[in-house]
Amino acid sequence: MDILPIVIDGTDTASRRTAASALAAELGRSSQPSQSPQTDDLRWVVAADDAPDSLQARQAIQAGPIDEMLAAVHRIELVEVGEGRSYPVVVGPGARRCLPRVLPPKAKRVAVVTQAGVGVDLSDTLTDHDVRVFTIEDGERAKRFDVVADLASAFAQWGMTRNDVVVAIGGGVVTDLGGFVASVYHRGIPVVHVATTLLGQIDAAIGGKCGVNLPEGKNLLGSFWQPAAVLCDTDTLHTLPGREYRSGLGELAKYHFLGGGELDALPLVDRVAACVRIKADVVASDEREGGRRAILNYGHTLAHALESAGTYEIRHGEAVATGLVYAAEVAHRLGRIDSIEVAEHRRVVEHYGQSTTLPAGIGNDEIIELFGRDKKALDGITFVLDGPDGVESVRIDDRDLLTDALEAMRP
Numbered sequence: 001m002d003i004l005p006i007v008i009d010g011t012d013t014a015s016r017r018t019a020a021s022a023l024a025a026e027l028g029r030s031s032q033p034s035q036s037p038q039t040d041d042l043r044w045v046v047a048a049d050d051a052p053d054s055l056q057a058r059q060a061i062q063a064g065p066i067d068e069m070l071a072a073v074h075r076i077e078l079v080e081v082g083e084g085r086s087y088p089v090v091v092g093p094g095a096r097r098c099l100p101r102v103l104p105p106k107a108k109r110v111a112v113v114t115q116a117g118v119g120v121d122l123s124d125t126l127t128d129h130d131v132r133v134f135t136i137e138d139g140e141r142a143k144r145f146d147v148v149a150d151l152a153s154a155f156a157q158w159g160m161t162r163n164d165v166v167v168a169i170g171g172g173v174v175t176d177l178g179g180f181v182a183s184v185y186h187r188g189i190p191v192v193h194v195a196t197t198l199l200g201q202i203d204a205a206i207g208g209k210c211g212v213n214l215p216e217g218k219n220l221l222g223s224f225w226q227p228a229a230v231l232c233d234t235d236t237l238h239t240l241p242g243r244e245y246r247s248g249l250g251e252l253a254k255y256h257f258l259g260g261g262e263l264d265a266l267p268l269v270d271r272v273a274a275c276v277r278i279k280a281d282v283v284a285s286d287e288r289e290g291g292r293r294a295i296l297n298y299g300h301t302l303a304h305a306l307e308s309a310g311t312y313e314i315r316h317g318e319a320v321a322t323g324l325v326y327a328a329e330v331a332h333r334l335g336r337i338d339s340i341e342v343a344e345h346r347r348v349v350e351h352y353g354q355s356t357t358l359p360a361g362i363g364n365d366e367i368i369e370l371f372g373r374d375k376k377a378l379d380g381i382t383f384v385l386d387g388p389d390g391v392e393s394v395r396i397d398d399r400d401l402l403t404d405a406l407e408a409m410r411p
């Protein structure tokens with residue numbers, strides 16, 4: 001008997017049990033308690049003898065009122081530091097249908113920012129709003145300042161006010177750009193992210209970092225702008241091109257080393273929710289990247305160098321996965337981790353079908369030069385490395401060591 005990926009999370013045990021039995025009764029199935037591997041919370045799963053994302057279950061959820069649906073998916077509250085405000089991240093099949101519920105009550109105009117290939121149209125759910133869809137071009141090159149300016153001009157011509165809302169529907173490119181334009185238009189208007197790529201759901205749409213690229217480097221222009229809500233609808237992943245899905249798996253590999261453990265043992269919905277929880281915890285403890293948040297950049301120093309050297313041909317998650325192995329090789333050379341840990345990094349990265357070797361055609365000097373340009377290069381080159389106290393930021397000036405670790409990754 002398979003377990004449906006319907007996990008009932010909620011504020012208290014009694015309401016979880018009630019929601020689980022109601023859903024199980026509707027499906028003619030049973031519900032049972034299970035211990036969450038991430039949080040040790042007692043939650044309920046609904047068992048069925050069907051495929052993991054059973055059509056029957058989805059139909060039952062989608063036919064029900066939105067409140068019931070919210071009870072049947074993961075709802076994670078992401079708490080903002082200082083302000084004490086929080087916003088929901090809803091993870092599960094059909095989560096996009098929560099959109100009308102999470103829009104700010106005063107919003108009249110909804111500016112949807114998306115891309116042609118995303119194919120998620122939510123205008124029929126927004127019958128009470130004036131909706132315009134702004135389609136940006138595809139790919140990393142859409143994250144440009146002139147695209148931000150064009151969108152802002154279009155918003156102004158339309159008469160958007162600070163009560164209105166931007167809804168970014170897409171992967172990290174769309175949520176980074178949509179979040180950024182929302183953060184600067186009228187000194188900041190609300191944004192809701194509907195994340196439709198695996199990478200977006202587990203990372204890019206969570207945590208409030210947004211921005212665009214400059215010709216001089218990636219994400220050099222940006223801001224912190226927390227969304228009003230994030231909807232991670234796992235159904236949208238069905239249309240995602242294979243390479244994009246694999247790129248998401250590369251980023252997912254990172255969470256293994258940030259306390260995620262054996263994430264690959266979980267059903268997809270739980271896995272996405274587990275990554276969201278880890279990121280939410282880290283962000284809540286350090287919203288502005290003063291310290292702990294930097295661990296989310298594990299694997300990213302090499303990744304950003306590979307992405308800019310390869311003029312963005314390599315996918316972000318693929319670059320991160322290779323960057324994890326490099327970070328392990330560097331940490332090993334500093335005596336922070338042993339060879340067994342390095343082998344574990346290689347195993348996990350390979351498990352997700354990612355490359356553990358550097359792409360051809362990029363020299364060591366070029367890569368090290370690009371390390372220095374990374375925006376996290378505050379003073380010397382800052383790496384995020386594993387060690388006896390877990391993953392943390394470490395400054396490195398030893399060029400020979402960095403070169404030696406790069407050599408260890410040549411095929």
Ligand SMILES: NC(=O)c1ccc[n+]([C@@H]2O[C@H](COP(=O)([O-])OP(=O)(O)OC[C@H]3O[C@@H](n4cnc5c(N)ncnc54)[C@H](O)[C@@H]3O)[C@@H](O)[C@H]2O)c1
Nearest residue numbers: 115117118171172173196197199200203204209236239240
């Ligand atoms: N802000 C952050 O904290 C953060 C974190 C990680 C990454 N990022 C950024 O995210 C970006 C990468 O995001 P990405 O990997 O999601 O790539 P992406 O946004 O380029 O999306 C990949 C492709 O998939 C298409 N697509 C999206 N959803 C689809 C769907 N459901 N079905 C079919 N096609 C779909 C897109 O149109 C695009 O062509 C990078 O710019 C990176 O810098 C930001």
Ligand SMILES: [Zn+2]
Nearest residue numbers: 203251316320
């Ligand atoms: Zn990343």
